[in-house]
Amino acid sequence: MKLPIRELEDLVASAFIAAATTEPNARSVARALVQAEVDGQKGHGLTRVPSYTQQARAGKVDGHAVPEVSTTRSSALMIDALGGFAYPAFDRAIELLPASAGATGIAAAGIMHSHHCGVLGRHVERLSEAGLVALAFANTPDAMAPWCGKRRLFGTNPIAFATPQRNAPPAVVDLALSQVARGKILSAAQNNEPIPEGWATDQDGQPTTDAKKALSGTLLPIGEAKGAALAFMVEVLAVTLTGANFSFEASSFFDDKGGPPGVGQLLVAIDPDAFAGREVFLDRMATLSDAFQDNGDARLPGSRRIALREAAARDGVEIDPRTHEALKAMARSA
Amino acid sequence: MKLPIRELEDLVASAFIAAATTEPNARSVARALVQAEVDGQKGHGLTRVPSYTQQARAGKVDGHAVPEVSTTRSSALMIDALGGFAYPAFDRAIELLPASAGATGIAAAGIMHSHHCGVLGRHVERLSEAGLVALAFANTPDAMAPWCGKRRLFGTNPIAFATPQRNAPPAVVDLALSQVARGKILSAAQNNEPIPEGWATDQDGQPTTDAKKALSGTLLPIGEAKGAALAFMVEVLAVTLTGANFSFEASSFFDDKGGPPGVGQLLVAIDPDAFAGREVFLDRMATLSDAFQDNGDARLPGSRRIALREAAARDGVEIDPRTHEALKAMARSA
Numbered sequence: 001m002k003l004p005i006r007e008l009e010d011l012v013a014s015a016f017i018a019a020a021t022t023e024p025n026a027r028s029v030a031r032a033l034v035q036a037e038v039d040g041q042k043g044h045g046l047t048r049v050p051s052y053t054q055q056a057r058a059g060k061v062d063g064h065a066v067p068e069v070s071t072t073r074s075s076a077l078m079i080d081a082l083g084g085f086a087y088p089a090f091d092r093a094i095e096l097l098p099a100s101a102g103a104t105g106i107a108a109a110g111i112m113h114s115h116h117c118g119v120l121g122r123h124v125e126r127l128s129e130a131g132l133v134a135l136a137f138a139n140t141p142d143a144m145a146p147w148c149g150k151r152r153l154f155g156t157n158p159i160a161f162a163t164p165q166r167n168a169p170p171a172v173v174d175l176a177l178s179q180v181a182r183g184k185i186l187s188a189a190q191n192n193e194p195i196p197e198g199w200a201t202d203q204d205g206q207p208t209t210d211a212k213k214a215l216s217g218t219l220l221p222i223g224e225a226k227g228a229a230l231a232f233m234v235e236v237l238a239v240t241l242t243g244a245n246f247s248f249e250a251s252s253f254f255d256d257k258g259g260p261p262g263v264g265q266l267l268v269a270i271d272p273d274a275f276a277g278r279e280v281f282l283d284r285m286a287t288l289s290d291a292f293q294d295n296g297d298a299r300l301p302g303s304r305r306i307a308l309r310e311a312a313a314r315d316g317v318e319i320d321p322r323t324h325e326a327l328k329a330m331a332r333s334a
Numbered sequence: 335m336k337l338p339i340r341e342l343e344d345l346v347a348s349a350f351i352a353a354a355t356t357e358p359n360a361r362s363v364a365r366a367l368v369q370a371e372v373d374g375q376k377g378h379g380l381t382r383v384p385s386y387t388q389q390a391r392a393g394k395v396d397g398h399a400v401p402e403v404s405t406t407r408s409s410a411l412m413i414d415a416l417g418g419f420a421y422p423a424f425d426r427a428i429e430l431l432p433a434s435a436g437a438t439g440i441a442a443a444g445i446m447h448s449h450h451c452g453v454l455g456r457h458v459e460r461l462s463e464a465g466l467v468a469l470a471f472a473n474t475p476d477a478m479a480p481w482c483g484k485r486r487l488f489g490t491n492p493i494a495f496a497t498p499q500r501n502a503p504p505a506v507v508d509l510a511l512s513q514v515a516r517g518k519i520l521s522a523a524q525n526n527e528p529i530p531e532g533w534a535t536d537q538d539g540q541p542t543t544d545a546k547k548a549l550s551g552t553l554l555p556i557g558e559a560k561g562a563a564l565a566f567m568v569e570v571l572a573v574t575l576t577g578a579n580f581s582f583e584a585s586s587f588f589d590d591k592g593g594p595p596g597v598g599q600l601l602v603a604i605d606p607d608a609f610a611g612r613e614v615f616l617d618r619m620a621t622l623s624d625a626f627q628d629n630g631d632a633r634l635p636g637s638r639r640i641a642l643r644e645a646a647a648r649d650g651v652e653i654d655p656r657t658h659e660a661l662k663a664m665a666r667s668a
Contacts, residue, residue, distance in 0.1 A: 150629060161567040222560050276577030
């Protein structure tokens with residue numbers, strides 16, 4: 001079945017309001033989860049509602065938190081998510097960064113005491129919709145070892161990037177630094193299937209193709225030592241700089257066990273007008289975009305979401321009837 | 335044979351002064367090339383002297399250029415390298431960014447009409463020596479295709495990152511986004527050896543293990559689509575933002591053919607004091623560094639250079655006697 005985007009957002013928001021979450025926070029979370037669902041990022045979409053609401057009920061995430069913003073310098077914001085959902089903290093950052101970056105050329109917002117931030121690319125895309133080039137870095141509970149290491153230290157630590165274009169939606173880069181998402185290994189283990197070499201190690205740090213052994217081991221980074229070095233970089237930018245919890249200190253985003261994960265995130269926004277100038281920037285972007293034409297099947301990063309959004313706006317969001325029933329039951333449970 | 339660092343720098347500087355380069359520019363280039371040699375990055379070290387001086391003599395690089403700095407906003411600098419060597423432009427950026435970042439929390443410098451910038455990690459390391467967290471992005475002549483593409487579009491597009499530590503040298507990340515450097519494929523072709531799968535494609539965009547075919551094809555990115563997306567990001571940050579030449583527009587860094595490469599670079603400097611505060615930052619960094627202990631053979635990124643520098647400071651820089659003679663001949667040729 002399909003539901004109109006707005007109706008689905010309202011339903012999801014009601015499920016959160018019924019789970020110890022204020023209406024503004026519930027709306028912010030619902031908007032993000034439904035957008036992820038629309039954009040084909042189901043791992044960050046409606047599948048998260050049960051675990052998020054469970055964590056709000058248990059107090060592992062504080063559904064009442066109002067993010068606290070400190071403008072520490074003219075280009076620097078620190079946002080304390082106060083153990084609440086990440087999305088309201090990102091909303092504040094995205095609201096405030098454009099004026100800062102416009103005034104000084106570049107600005108950054110650090111977020112601490114934070115939680116799972118979903119599709120990182122969507123946050124930078126919103127900054128690009130405001131005319132800015134934007135970068136984001138986020139840490140996640142530990143999954144990868146440092147290079148030549150045996151034990152987990154880094155999360156899958158996504159990096160996201162977006163850039164405005166003239167007469168076209170922003171181009172968006174969004175990637176985790178592991179070869180594959182943990183979910184792929186979980187599903188291989190459930191189906192008793194082997195995994196390809198290069199995805200993971202067992203608990204002794206040895207390469208494995210056994211999905212079950214991989215689950216107690218580590219995920220391997222892209223590009224061997226290079227991906228591990230990038231994961232280190234993300235750990236410093238998202239955590240060391242903001243005073244958040246390292247990936248190896250963070251509790252799970254999925255269950256209600258332990259204290260809040262307390263991870264960190266960093267958003268950086270750059271005003272193209274302060275460098276080569278907006279017109280030069282948009283001209284150069286058009287040249288870069290043109291260079292993707294007639295080059296095999298190459299497309300600008302993030303292109304897939306555009307057709308998916310048009311379809312969802314026209315036809316509604318595809319939703320499993322059981323998920324729909326479950327959401328309605330949650331929304332009634334207040 | 336070994337030469338004291340300072341003596342080698344003087345000799346290299348003299349070789350540039352003899353090749354249509356001003357003394358301040360020659361000193362800047364010599365310092366960077368000798369540092370690369372000391373740090374074990376020979377591909378960015380003395381091997382570059384013949385091609386750099388040849389380009390200066392031919393006017394492909396302007397050895398007399400004095401980089402032009404515009405402070406466009408309180409956190410934004412644009413530096414026009416005016417077709418000269420990249421190092422004097424980086425020197426200016428590294429001199430000016432700390433005050434800007436200190437005042438506003440974060441600052442960036444874009445460099446255009448630029449040239450090969452050598453060890454990108456060294457530039458960010460210098461900013462970390464001034465107490466800042468720093469990022470750098472540089473484009474290079476085209477080598478990689480976009481994902482699912484056939485033709486070259488991106489350079490190997492390095493990313494570098496450095497962070498200060500308490501009572502320890504900065505940790506430094508520095509990596510190109512191709513699986514391997516082109517030099518490895520060149521050397522396999524010269525020895526008639528095959529290359530591993532996953533390094534390169536032939537000129538039709540098909541994967542190849544034939545080193546000779548790979549030379550007319552493309553280098554493959556780390557992490558498949560992910561590395562290609564990061565290369566796109568670098569292209570936007572280093573080029574679109576600064577108004578420089580894209581990788582597919584840039585001439586070679588190695589020969590004196592064509593116009594100046596005109597590539598671009600972006601440096602970003604962040605003051606930790608403007609986010610969680612310097613003491614929290616240094617405490618968190620110490621915790622992160624400790625987490626590398628007793629974890630297999632893992633080490634903080636960039637650790638190798640430290641012992642190499644100590645050895646060079648104590649014993650001098652190892653140099654082939656023929657290279658020494660060649661440098662002396664160049665220095666005399668004025």
